[in-house]
Amino acid sequence: MNKKILIASLILSSLSYGTEDFFYEESEKGVKLKESVISTTGFETSQRNIANTVTVITAKDIEDNNYQSVSEALKDVPSVNVIGDPKNPIIDMRGQGVKANANVQILxxxxxxxxxxxxHAKTPINTVPIENIEKIEIIPGGGAILYGNGTRGGIINIITKSGANYNGASISSELNSFGGKKGEVSYGTTVKDLGINLNYTKNDYKGFRDGDESNSEFFESGFKYKLTENQNISLKYSRYEDKATSPRALKKSQLDNPESNGLFTKYDKLLENNVVKNEVNGRYDYKINEKVSLDLIAFYQETEIEDTNDYGVDFAGKLIAKTNNMNFTDKKIGFKPKLKVSYGDENNVILGYDYINNSLTRNSVMNMMSSELYKNDLTKETHSIFVLNTNKLNKFEFTQGIRYEYADYDIKRGYTKSSLSTGQISSKTNIAKNSSMENMAYEVIGNYLYSDTGNVYIKAEKGFTSPAPAQLVDKIDGAYIENDLESETYLTYETGFKDYFLGSFISGAIYLTETKDEITTDNFTGMNFKNYNIGKTQRYGLELNAEQYFGKLTIKEGYALIKTDILKDSDKSIEGNEIANVPNNRFNIAFDYELNSKINLILDTIYSSSYYLNNKNESGKQNENVVTNLTVNYNPIQTLRVYAGINNIFNEKYYDSISADGNEFNPAAERSLYTGFKYNF
Structure with a gap:
């Protein structure tokens, strides 16, 4: 608690400084307001006109802080909670907990x-090398009109770099004290109206614990061609391949050796996770005239994941080997045209259509006393249309949005069980199901631009999370059966502001989200389960961000308060409890000091409060933690940057995750060092 008070006092004291205490550079005033954001409308919009507490992590922020992955960069944002293994985490916003996979959209x-x-699968967020990112836009809460299903927690849009208008190449390398090493080369050139870029990254990752390793390669090629003064077309292909192992969780009695790989029986093996992702994106943008603009995205993604989990289990007093193997192939194809039309003096309307065909095959094999084979062939095809209209009268903007989404489901699930001793099939069940679902989303925003630098807004949004195909089937007494599951629906009320005040750029919001028909899953013995709508939850909180510019010193602060309540559930014992894996408080403070024209130092501290491990609010809590990092950048010449840093300076002991029963622990990384360079030519 003393740590919390210390960090809070630092934030409050920073916010209290005025122009009379430090020299404030007036030119910095316009930087944040003019910073463009794409994710809120699909077209470039300045921070000045955004009704949200947007956080933008720029390429310069990434380089200055020497972030190693997307998840590492997101950890420094208080409104984002990174849950679990840093290599493949769950990314949460506004208190979704482990359901964030379905309720936070990663773009x-x-x-x-x-x-x-x-x-069964987490969104593979670290498939894009951090060096290849132009910026990351973080929009907590909302986005249902533009992005549809599953935006209750918000959206995170990772925007990659383009080779257009760039001539040159770069090479970089890095080493860390755990033994990891990484190298990256990129090349870009522009010939008349054609821009081309190539990028290759090799990452031999090694983590704090024994066996925490991965070996990944990323390749990307793309071009952008200027058809006319007002028309551009671009095409990008990327491939990511990763072979990773992870240590097993530790029992409480084993925590005196946190670096251990957790292999304690003759049958235990490291967890294996292999990922291959191929992606093709095409884009066409056309400014038809001063009032009409067209934007069209077409895409194809294919992600293959293989998880292997071999370990020993005590069965009737005898140690027996158990094997779990799961293979996924996720394919997604679609296109998203948007038309922006300006009318009147300062009014505009955005019209859009989205088509996505997402298919998944999942095959699982489990062996112990018997062999169980699960086969899934699932498809969800969605058609959506939306309208987002904005009217401006003097200093007041009024935005209205509506979205209609039609989803068509095709579900095939099969299960076979056979004895390992006789090979005889003892049970077999299959199901094939086709169904459809319709959903609507609505949004109303009032935004008052009361000064040249300030605005205050209020908004209401109704959105939805439609079921995944696998959730439309239950398994009872070994047989698959259909259910009548419906979409979750939520209503969010939010008010916020942004302005320059006493030499500080400040933005903030308070919000309340109420969800009904939340999907509940009951798991029974024998791999039986049931999905149904009975849950009702409430999430509310506060978000604040601030920046000050004092000559050579920049200070950044952020704070997120999240409170959650389970209002209704099939398990009456958890009603009134908090949602698991949601810290009530997260805040950070970062000092960026330019020592001279060649050297700058960044000291960053992030605090996370404790949180419950399960919705019963039993079995203990994840401990609160304060992690401080230091990085030093040295630019001896304009084209060369050499850097070094210390992560977790004070060697804070905490966990990436703790099991829901509080008996298994995955220790987080302790203090580590790194160094590297980047050369541009």
């Missing part, structure tokens, strides 16, 4: 990256 260049299976 790459405006295209959704979430997988169709939201229960």
């Amino acid at each position: 790459i260049d405006g295209v959704g990256a979430n997988l169709l299976d939201t229960s």
Whole structure:
């Protein structure tokens, strides 16, 4: 608690400084307001006109802080909670907990990256090398009109770099004290109206614990061609391949050796996770005239994931080997045209259509006393239309939005069980189901631009999370059966502001989200389960961000308060409890000091409060933690940057995750060092 008070006092004291205490550079005033954001409308919009507490992590922020992955960069944002293994985490906003896979949309260049299976597979967020990112736009809460299903927690749009208008190449390398090493080369050139870029990244990752390793390669090629003064077309292909192992969780009695790989029986093996992702994105933008603009995205994604989990289990007093193997192939194809039309003096309307065909095959094999084979062939095809209209009268903007989404489901699930001793099939069940579902989303926003630098807004949004195909089937007494599951619906009320005040750029919001028909899953013995709508939850909170510019010193602060309540559930014992895996408080403070024209130092501290491990609010809590990092950048010449840093300076002991029963722990990384360079030529 003393740590919390210390960090809070630092934030409050920073916010209290005025122009009379430090020299404030007036030119910085326009930087944040003019910073463009794409994700809120699908077209470039300045921060000045956005009714949201948007956080933008720029390429310069990434380089200055020497972030190693997308998830590492997101950890420094208080409104984002990174849950679990840093290599493949769950990314949460506004208190979704482990259901964030379905309720926070991760986009790459405006295209959704979430997988169709939201229960067994996490969104592979670290498939884009951090060096290849132009910026990351973080929009907590909302986005249902533009992005449809599953935006209750918000959206994160990872925008990659383009080779257009760039001539040159770069090479970089890095080493860390755990033994990891990474190298990257990129090349871009522009010939008349054609821009071409190539990028290759090799990452030999090694983490804090024994066996926490991965070996990944990323390749991307793309071009952008200027057809006319007002028309551009671009095409990008990327491939990511990763082979990773992870240590097993530790029991409480084993925590005196947190670096251990957790292999304690003769049958235990490291967890294996292999990922291959191929992606093709095309884009066409055409400014037809001063009042009409067209934007069209077409895409194809294919993600293959293989998980292997071999371990020993005590069965009737005898140690027996158990094997779990799960293979996913997730394919997504679609296109998203948008038309922006300006009319009157300062009014505009955005019209859009989205088509996405997302298919998944999942095969699972489990062996112990018997062999169980599960086969899934699932497809969800969606058609959506939306309208987002904005009217401006003097200093007041009024925005209205509506979205209609039609989803068509095709579901095939099969299950076979056979004895390992006799090979005889003892049970077999299959199901094939076709169904459809319709959903609507609505949004109303009032935004008052009361000064040249300030605005205050209020908005209401109704959105939805439609079921994943696998959730439309239950398994009872070994047989698959259909259910009548419906979409979750939510209503969010939010008010916020942004302005320059006493030499500080400040933005903030308070919100309340109420969800009904929340999907509940009951798991029974024998791999039986049931999905149904009975849940009702409430989430509310506060978000604040601030920046000050004092000559050579920049200070950034952020704070997120999240409170959650389970109002209704099939398990009456958890009603009134908090949602698991949601810290009530997160805040950070970062000092960026330019020592001279060649050296700058960044000291960053992030605090996370404790949280419950399960919805019963039993079995203990994840401990609160304060993690401080230091990085130093040295530019001896304009084209060369050499850097070094220390992560977790004070060697804070905490966990990436703790099991729901509080008996298994995955220790987080302790203090580590890194160094590297980047050369541009």
